[in-house]
Structures are given as structure tokens and as C-alpha cells.
Amino acid sequence: MAGNGGGGKRMKLTMMVTTEHGRLDRVITDYFDDVTRSQADKWLHAGLVTVNGRPAKASYKVAADDQIVIAAPEPTVLSAKPQNIPLDIVYEDDDVLVVNKPQGMVVHPAPGHPDGTLVNGLMYHTTLSPINGVLRPGIVHRIDKDTSGLLMVAKTATAHQSLAAQLKAKTTDREYLAIVHGNIKEATGTIDAPLGRDPKNRKKHAVVPNGRHAVTHFEVVERFGSYTLVKCRLETGRTHQIRVHMAYIKHPVAGDPLYGPKHTLPGNGQYLHAATLGFTHPVTGQHLEFSAPLPDYFEAMLTRLRYGAFN
Missing domain, CATH: 3.30.2350.10 (Pseudouridine synthase)
Incomplete structure (x- = not known):
């Protein structure tokens, strides 16, 4: 969703506030998962946000029953590109790969994190399962950006389906x-x-x-x-x-x-x-079972x- 605050085609994002929330910029970022505070500020400064039909500032105190409309630029289409990023590969064969992700690394590209992710590094290193599309190839499960540790990655569609089925079956x-x-x-x-x-x-x-x-x-x-x-x-x-x-x-x-x-x-x-x-x-x-030692920190x-x- 998140694009820049400039021109081009726009999409209308509407939210009706049911309870009092506080500052307008915080309400926007709380409501939309993939919108950062800096992105919301860009929209506000560009006059793309109205409350009850009138332009509003970031500091506006949102009240119950306010209608907020954002004339946001249409999102750019993200695509994952291979990047030579050092990876801690714990295990790899023709079908699967196990990687030890460091704290601070995002697993796959998303608004706000278009590159420098684990997927970018994996694409440079090997071929990945096409399942999950261009942004999450090979990704069977995820861990949060600031969580470290082991992830299993599928290199083929067959492996991906099997690993996903195992997760579902617990x-x-x-x-x-x-x-x-x-x-x-x-x-x-x-x-x-x-x-x-x-x-x-x-x-x-x-x-x-x-x-x-x-x-x-x-x-x-x-x-x-x-x-x-x-x-x-x-x-x-x-x-x-x-x-x-x-x-x-x-x-x-x-x-x-x-x-x-x-x-x-x-x-x-x-x-x-x-x-x-x-x-x-x-x-x-x-x-197969793998373990990763605790990070130094x-x-x-x-x-x-x-x-x-x-x-």
C-alpha cells in the first residue's frame, strides 16, 4: 500500500473511527499495517488526508465518528531481486535449505523493506520454490524481524507443499x-x-x-x-x-x-x-533436526x- 507522497494515480482509503484514538498520524499507522509513521506524515504534509471532508494535520486529535479519507498514491509493484547478502546456511540439499536468520533482518520484501531481506539473499544464493509468488519464494514460515534463529526454506514446489503440509499437521x-x-x-x-x-x-x-x-x-x-x-x-x-x-x-x-x-x-x-x-x-x-546457538548479544x-x- 505504502507509496510516496507525490503525484500519479491515487486510491481512496477510508476509515471510520468508532472510538477516540488520539493523534491522527498514530491512528493512520495503527489502522493500516503496512503504513509507517514517516509515510503517514508524507501524506499529511502533502494534503492527502482529510477528516470529515477537511484537510487535517498530524497533531489533530481524532474523535469517535470521525471519517478519515486518504487519497494515497497507488502502490508501486514490488519485486524481489537477488542480492549478495551473507547468509548463515545450516543445511542445504537439492530440495530444502535451513538458514539461521540474524536479528534485524526482514524475511521477505514488503512496503518499507523493499530489499536487503533474507529472500533477496536466498535468491542470489540458490533457486527457490515459486510458491508464494515473487516476494516470498521458498518461504514456508516466517519469524519476526528482530527474532533470530532457524527457518526452513523450500527450493522446489514439491518440497514447499510437503513442508507446508507438515506445519499444518503440527x-x-x-x-x-x-x-x-x-x-x-x-x-x-x-x-x-x-x-x-x-x-x-x-x-x-x-x-x-x-x-x-x-x-x-x-x-x-x-x-x-x-x-x-x-x-x-x-x-x-x-x-x-x-x-x-x-x-x-x-x-x-x-x-x-x-x-x-x-x-x-x-x-x-x-x-x-x-x-x-x-x-x-x-x-x-x-x-532432520537442527539447532542454532544463541547469538552473542x-x-x-x-x-x-x-x-x-x-x-
């Missing part, structure tokens, strides 16, 4: 390590709570009554007083699942800018790492916590 093994706020008293636990779009903030997901079935199993690995290191095993794979579920039980992932508290561990995002990945090879039928934080920092 036969893959996916374990994450996370530092969370608080001291979890239980040694183990299961969070069975449906997830969907947060009705108050479209950039977030939340436990909602009519959401999609979601189950996360957790196990305490180490306690640090004010923080706990946990292992989380996904039974389902919903968007932001671990981050939302841990916040739901009042133990949000440390460093999480979206679901965690403002006072948290310093860093560049959530302390969440996809440490273990297991699946059945789509051609040989062999069970994650290990360094654990060392600081063991010495009593941040408690």
Missing part, C-alpha cells in the same frame, strides 16, 4: 529460547489461548474470543530473579504467537517494543531465538543476568 518441531520478565514459579506450562488482530491496535495481535487456535508450551530453563529464561515449543504458528502468549500470562519477552513494558532489557529488540527446528525431509522421508545478556544485573 508435525514439525520448533523450539525457541526467550528471556521474559518476571520470575515464573511453574517449571512448565501450556498457554492455550486464541489469537487474532488486536481490535485496539491493528499493528498488534492479542488473545481474542474468536481468534485462531494457538497453543504454546513453555519450560523454565533458568531464573534470574526479575527475569526468566524459558524454552517455548510451538504447537501452532500464529503471528507473534510467543510474544503475545507470554505477555498474556504477564511475562512478556524482554526487549519487546510492541508487547513488553517500556522499562526492559537494553538491546535492539526482543530476546527471542528460534533455537531448534525439526521436520521430515520431503523427498527422503528422513527426520543474547549470551552476553544472560551472563549479565547471572551476575545480578537488572534485578
Whole structure:
């Protein structure tokens, strides 16, 4: 959706506010997932946004029943191009590839992230399954930009279909390590709570009554007083699942800018790492399992916590 604030063809985006939200620029970015604050500001400064038929500024306080209309430029068509980006390939054969994604790397191109993604690097490295189109070739599942760790990638359509079927059947093994706020008293636990779009903030997901079935199993690995290191095993794979579920039980992932508290561990995002990945090879039928060590910044934080920092 997000384009520039200039001329060309335009599309009309209309939103009716049902409850009071605050500043207009924040309302726009909350409502539309792929619109950044800078993009909203460009539209506002270009006079492309009206409230109740009149041009409005970013600081306008949105009220219930306001009608907001954006005459946004039509989006440019994105396409993924090969880029020589260093990749940490854990395993590769003619059918599948397992890669250890670093924190800060986006998985595939999208508005706001047209290049420099994992897909751009993978396209330079090898051929990928055509399933999922030109922006997400070979991508069977995703992890968030600031989550590190293992991803399985399909190099052929046959492999892609097999891996996707395994995810749907819940036969893959996916374990994450996370530092969370608080001291979890239980040694183990299961969070069975449906997830969907947060009705108050479209950039977030939340436990909602009519959401999609979601189950996360957790196990305490180490306690640090004010923080706990946990292992989380996904039974389902919903968007932001671990981050939302841990916040739901009042133990949000440390460093999480979206679901965690403002006072948290310093860093560049959530302390969440996809440490273990297991699946059945789509051609040989062999069970494969891989592990990725914690990133240096994650290990360094654990060392600081063991010495009593941040408690």
C-alpha cells in the first residue's frame, strides 16, 4: 500500500473511527499495517488526508465518528531481486535449505523493506520454490524481524507443499529460547489461548474470543530473579504467537517494543531465538533436526543476568 507522497494515480482509503484514538498520524499507522509513521506524515504534509471532508494535520486529535479519507498514491509493484547478502546456511540439499536468520533482518520484501531481506539473499544464493509468488519464494514460515534463529526454506514446489503440509499437521518441531520478565514459579506450562488482530491496535495481535487456535508450551530453563529464561515449543504458528502468549500470562519477552513494558532489557529488540527446528525431509522421508546457538548479544545478556544485573 505504502507509496510516496507525490503525484500519479491515487486510491481512496477510508476509515471510520468508532472510538477516540488520539493523534491522527498514530491512528493512520495503527489502522493500516503496512503504513509507517514517516509515510503517514508524507501524506499529511502533502494534503492527502482529510477528516470529515477537511484537510487535517498530524497533531489533530481524532474523535469517535470521525471519517478519515486518504487519497494515497497507488502502490508501486514490488519485486524481489537477488542480492549478495551473507547468509548463515545450516543445511542445504537439492530440495530444502535451513538458514539461521540474524536479528534485524526482514524475511521477505514488503512496503518499507523493499530489499536487503533474507529472500533477496536466498535468491542470489540458490533457486527457490515459486510458491508464494515473487516476494516470498521458498518461504514456508516466517519469524519476526528482530527474532533470530532457524527457518526452513523450500527450493522446489514439491518440497514447499510437503513442508507446508507438515506445519499444518503440527508435525514439525520448533523450539525457541526467550528471556521474559518476571520470575515464573511453574517449571512448565501450556498457554492455550486464541489469537487474532488486536481490535485496539491493528499493528498488534492479542488473545481474542474468536481468534485462531494457538497453543504454546513453555519450560523454565533458568531464573534470574526479575527475569526468566524459558524454552517455548510451538504447537501452532500464529503471528507473534510467543510474544503475545507470554505477555498474556504477564511475562512478556524482554526487549519487546510492541508487547513488553517500556522499562526492559537494553538491546535492539526482543530476546527471542528460534533455537531448534525439526521436520521430515520431503523427498527422503528422513527426520532432520537442527539447532542454532544463541547469538552473542543474547549470551552476553544472560551472563549479565547471572551476575545480578537488572534485578
